[in-house]
Amino acid sequence: MGNSSGRVVLNHSTHIPGLISRLEKLVKHDEISTITPGVIASVRSHSPHFKLKVSVPIRGGYKLIARQGKTVQEVFILTTLAQDLLEAAIAQVIKK
Template sequence: MSSSSEGRLVWNHSTHLQGLIPILEKLTTCQGIKTITPGELSSVRSHCPKLKLRVSVPIRGGYKLIARYGKTVQEVFIITDLTKTELEHFISKFL
């Protein structure tokens, strides 16, 4: 049985933040990332002119990320063995 080091992107919502999916797909190729699950979209008042992705809080087995673009926010849950610093490094590399 061959083991793939590639993570998995879970498609549980029909809508995603513009430009987010290609970045999440790149993150699944990083060693140590097991599962990436985008959460639901919500609207905010402030405007973010370009896509931002930041590590928010630790969750069991990984981290919650906040993705922002325009007046829309989306939570992203990542199950990983990476440290917060390692994850932030990969995110900045792909943004």
């Protein structure tokens, strides 16, 4: 961890509350190059606490799902990290 060569791409006007601040901490990891929040949607089930979990691998990284309340948002991460190391990095930024 150290250099901040990674970036968070803000191409949508709406984000789950607290998502961007957590992504900005996550992108400081040396192995993460780009984080792009994607489509936001409403769902029936309620998630009282903020959650961010790895969904599926994509070319060059992973798709994550962020949840808070009745809102979900896709997040795309370009990284060389293995999935278990990415999940550990995510756990660190969610705790803070």
